[in-house]
Amino acid sequence: MTGQKLRALIADDEPLLAADLATRLAVLWPELEVAAVVHNGPAAVEALARLAPDIAFLDIRMPGLSGLEVAQQTRVPHLVFVTAYDQYALAAFESAAADYLLKPVSDTRLAQTIERLRQRVETTQAPSDVGQLLQQLLGKQAAQIKWIRASVGNDTHLVDVDEVIYFRADEKYTVVQTAQRDYLIRTPLRELLPQLDGARFWQVHRNTIVATSAISSARRELNGRVTLSLRGRSETLSVSRAFAHLFKQM
The missing domain is CATH 3.40.50.2300 (Response regulator)
Structure with a gap:
């Protein structure tokens, strides 16, 4: 050839x-x-x-x-x-x-x-x-998870994946953020990512996976960094340079 x-x-x-x-x-x-x-x-x-x-x-x-x-x-x-x-x-x-x-x-x-x-x-x-x-x-092929098991005190909560806004690594834990509250689990992001629907959840930083449906806008700063605004949330999420190309057309 x-x-x-x-x-x-x-x-x-x-x-x-x-x-x-x-x-x-x-x-x-x-x-x-x-x-x-x-x-x-x-x-x-x-x-x-x-x-x-x-x-x-x-x-x-x-x-x-x-x-x-x-x-x-x-x-x-x-x-x-x-x-x-x-x-x-x-x-x-x-x-x-x-x-x-x-x-x-x-x-x-x-x-x-x-x-x-x-x-x-x-x-x-x-x-x-x-x-x-x-x-x-x-x-x-890893089965897509539907529920996240999260322990709160002596109780075990089943968190519907559809309710998750984002996952964020936090030292020894992973924060599972929903609209109602956040939960802490021990499963690292690298193990969660293959079990999530890649069309619905994007990794945007080595410490963050976000639900695409939760993203309202992506703002590109003068220094080239991208910041995500979330629907109904006051906090923003930072996008690392390795993942900034996902938002070129937003």
Whole structure:
């Protein structure tokens, strides 16, 4: 494929994230043509069959079919998974897929993926048969939690995840903030994140995960920092530079 213009497909059910990835690919890899951007699994299968791109960036969690199921039904020379799952699952298929990207994707990490893809293309390295690993991963996907168990004195409270405004790391604990009150749990953010719906909860700082439905506005300061205002709340949340790209279009 050396000397030929490479084409890629992006499949992600979050239009803003898909558009952001396409924009940054255009900057970091201008020779790559993004042939299509789709937002669900069946559309990804159809586009892959019709366009036969060289590279596919597949979100793992999508309506209709997951990225893993799409990969089972199609064959792409170079496959990159985009995922919110933790390292224990990612390592299982790293050798079979070209790479993975952990949401939200930093420019540094995306540049590493691009370099890996370029090397694979130049050496015409074909991917291994990913079928068996995909089957294993489909069984290992973290179940989305519906309730948070929080102890208050001698009582155990079941906090509906739908009521959570944000999670914030606080020394040895994680604060679970709802509209009514906050709770303290011992589960660290790195363990919570893979169990949350990536479309509904975004990590915006190494210490903070926020419910997207709770965000009313994002303010970009002169120094480039982003601050989030929350619906019905007086406090604001800071967005670190690694996650600021999530709010470029807000």
